[in-house]
Amino acid sequence: MPPALAAGTTALALLTSISAFPAYSQNTSIAFIIGGGWVTGAYYPVAGAVCQRFEAVQPDGERCAIAPSHGSIENIEDLRSGGELMGMAQSDWVFHAYHGTSIFEEAGAFEDLRSIAALQAEPVTVMVRADLGVDSFEGLKGRKINIGEPGSGTRATWDVIADALDWSEEDQAAATEYGATEAFVSFCSGNIDAFFWLVGQPSELTNEAIRSCGAKLLSVEGEEIDELIEDNSYFRKTVIPAGTYPGQESDIVSFGVGAVLVTRADAPESLIHDLVSAIAGDIDAFAAYHPTLQGLTPQTMAGDGLSAPLHPGAERAYEELGVKW
Structure with missing residues (x-):
């Protein structure tokens, strides 16, 4: 199929x-x-x-x-x-x-x-096509990444992260604004490179993207993220443990909300x-x-x-x- x-x-x-x-x-x-x-x-x-x-x-x-x-x-x-x-x-x-x-x-x-x-808990969850060779969140700059529908918590949180990382509008020019189902289909069809959302773990949609569509998870960490967590009490560091998803051999470090x-x-x-x-x-x-x-x-x-x-x-x-x- x-x-x-x-x-x-x-x-x-x-x-x-x-x-x-x-x-x-x-x-x-x-x-x-x-x-x-x-x-x-x-x-x-x-x-x-x-x-x-x-x-x-x-x-x-x-x-x-x-x-x-x-x-x-x-x-x-x-x-x-x-x-x-x-x-x-x-x-x-x-x-x-x-x-x-x-x-x-x-x-x-x-x-x-x-x-x-x-x-x-809802960790920031980022999936990228494994065949792109992207190994860090920073590597998504300028790529086709879905950042969530306007009006969603996921989209609003993306805007906070992009601001903290000082990403310009040009850096995000290729971003899409799909809901989860449309983004999943677009990702698996090869029309977008990455998929960003906040979701409780484990997530069936994440599991299916990894199992069937060649996705891998990226950690979301670094000095700017640490500062974002320190400045906002509602954020917390999170870990998606190794083995949560097929082929996931190591912990995925991220942060998120509840x-x-x-x-x-x-x-x-x-x-x-x-x-x-x-x-x-x-x-x-x-x-x-x-x-x-x-x-x-x-x-x-x-x-x-x-x-x-x-x-x-x-x-x-x-x-x-x-x-x-």
Whole structure:
């Protein structure tokens, strides 16, 4: 099968496998909607795991659903405008939204933004075609690299990194702005050289690109990256351990953020309490829904890189579970 056709088939299969999660257009009798992300990324299935844990403990059959989106920025803006009641977002953009800084400076501080739970870590993940001989992130300058859709957390983080590295517009002139699925197909078809995104590990799309499309992972490190981490508390150094993906013989050093489930201050306290109790009260059952959730604990949920205050309903649930933060 030609690479482009194989890539399209794989992307379709991934979409089909995720369709078991309830989409808001398929169910009108729901308690709340979570703004997810790309359906081939981690946000959408992790939001699905949140819904499944919530529904598993509802005696009256209450449901929740997931709305696909471009990711963090769109989900936060939707919360601010009174749309979906919850959303998935990167910890860095939660910080900037709450404080009204960076790309949220014009809109002002979103003081009613509240955290529910810190979920999976999201390393900056960079794949490049192995046959290009590129061995460092700096070697991507001027190449065809996908930097993410406008409005996504991935794209906004790319802009921060490019600024820290002092890359000019000319250095990025060949960059593309695809969503994850389109970027995957374009990469496997040989139309782009590299693929940048923030995603929980392991990632099925990353695995497929390495296994079937001749991709390899690049580390993202250096003095400028160290300074970026030091200056921003929501960033942390991360490692994708050797053996995570086919043929990966060494650790991949990177940095990243955390994925956070967020809501507004006006969300019903009882609803948020019940949701957190359903997740943190049986953390093993929740973590079993998706591989990026492995290692999650109630303690990390309540205090691992949260950039906005906890919702009172979440606080009460964590306190009842004996969690301190």
